[in-house]
Amino acid sequence: MNKHHHLLLRGASSLTVSLCKRSGPTHLPPAGPLFPSSGAGGTTTAATIVSNFFSRHHHSTLTSPHHHLPKTARMSTTTPSPVDLIEQSKRLAAFQSVTAHLVPFPSRTRIGIGSGSTVIYVVEAITTLVPPTTLSTMTFYPTGAQSEQLIESAGLNLQYINKLPPGTLLDVCFDGADEVDPNLNLIKGGGACLWQEKIVATSSKKFVCVADFRKMSPALGTMWKKGIPIEVLPLAANRVLGELERMGSLGPKVRPGLPGKAGAVVTDNGMWIVDAPFRPLRVEGTSDKEKGEWQVDELADALIKIPGVAEIGLFYGKNGNQAGEGGAQKPVEAYFGMEDGSVKVLSA
Numbered sequence: 001m002n003k004h005h006h007l008l009l010r011g012a013s014s015l016t017v018s019l020c021k022r023s024g025p026t027h028l029p030p031a032g033p034l035f036p037s038s039g040a041g042g043t044t045t046a047a048t049i050v051s052n053f054f055s056r057h058h059h060s061t062l063t064s065p066h067h068h069l070p071k072t073a074r075m076s077t078t079t080p081s082p083v084d085l086i087e088q089s090k091r092l093a094a095f096q097s098v099t100a101h102l103v104p105f106p107s108r109t110r111i112g113i114g115s116g117s118t119v120i121y122v123v124e125a126i127t128t129l130v131p132p133t134t135l136s137t138m139t140f141y142p143t144g145a146q147s148e149q150l151i152e153s154a155g156l157n158l159q160y161i162n163k164l165p166p167g168t169l170l171d172v173c174f175d176g177a178d179e180v181d182p183n184l185n186l187i188k189g190g191g192a193c194l195w196q197e198k199i200v201a202t203s204s205k206k207f208v209c210v211a212d213f214r215k216m217s218p219a220l221g222t223m224w225k226k227g228i229p230i231e232v233l234p235l236a237a238n239r240v241l242g243e244l245e246r247m248g249s250l251g252p253k254v255r256p257g258l259p260g261k262a263g264a265v266v267t268d269n270g271m272w273i274v275d276a277p278f279r280p281l282r283v284e285g286t287s288d289k290e291k292g293e294w295q296v297d298e299l300a301d302a303l304i305k306i307p308g309v310a311e312i313g314l315f316y317g318k319n320g321n322q323a324g325e326g327g328a329q330k331p332v333e334a335y336f337g338m339e340d341g342s343v344k345v346l347s348a
């Protein structure tokens with residue numbers, strides 16, 4: 001059983017968050033590259049920003065590195081490549097989030113599976129940790145073509161969100177993110193699946209975000225500079241671009257399909273994606289629209305009202321604890337695999 005050590009912290013802007021210390025997964029298999037001993041992972045810009053962010057917000061790494069890895073892993077002197085480090089941190093976060101949110105593996109659980117590279121490790125964690133007899137009673141709901149294939153390849157029971165009866169909720173949804181701010185607002189849609197991801201997240205009792213250290217951010221738009229992904233009706237794309245520029249977006253663009261496809265990216269829903277960069281979004285306070293500076297909720301409320309916008313890649317507003325009966329876009333927790341082999345947990 002996990003031990004939850006909630007620590008209430010007040011950030012500089014009177015933001016209240018809690019970090020949970022959890023015992024690490026004891027079942028993490030020793031596959032994949034191993035973490036180096038302390039400090040051997042190198043320093044990246046992202047790591048520096050994240051570390052500054054956490055010192056500013058009085059956070060600390062609460063899960064000690066390595067304690068959940070097999071002994072042989074701890075003795076490694078190999079320095080993993082930056083790519084290996086990122087993949088391993090996604091995997092650690094995935095195992096820890098599944099351990100925390102699927103134990104003790106209730107039968108007939110309905111689980112949403114997000115899109116992207118991190119959820120591959122979530123599915124690995126589920127198939128590794130959940131006993132086969134229980135797994136066979138669970139049902140998995142995809143957020144697009146990639147996660148549908150992921151669920152099928154893992155031999156899990158696939159069901160579609162349009163089959164969920166009205167008034168019914170999924171028990172939990174696991175998904176990645178492109179950027180996470182201290183209030184658990186998210187940018188999603190880097191993989192162009194944001195619309196179905198939002199439908200599945202808001203159809204769940206709780207949404208759990210799984211990510212690596214690069215996604216942690218003091219303000220949305222700081223780390224993910226490509227812009228807020230917005231799913232648009234193709235015939236309205238120019239109209240939406242014009243409106244975004246008027247709102248202060250710095251060079252919004254229709255996402256190109258190249259090198260895989262000539263022309264625009266076409267989503268699973270037959271739409272296009274516009275990426276709209278804005279100055280870093282304020283977590284609290286109000287917008288200064290003249291300067292193109294927006295507060296998360298205000299910008300999100302304005303974007304979703306633009307005619308031709310199908311859905312936006314800002315996940316904001318309530319989380320599952322606050323909403324109670326579904327409809328929440330924000331996660332109840334975000335798990336970040338860190339470069340040193342620890343996992344940071346940001347809780348609502």
Ligand SMILES: O=C(CO)[C@H](O)[C@H](O)COP(=O)(O)O
Nearest residue numbers: 116117118176189190191193
């Ligand atoms: O929103 C998404 C796809 O639309 C993904 O969750 C997001 O892009 C993160 O992907 P990854 O896990 O590959 O970093």
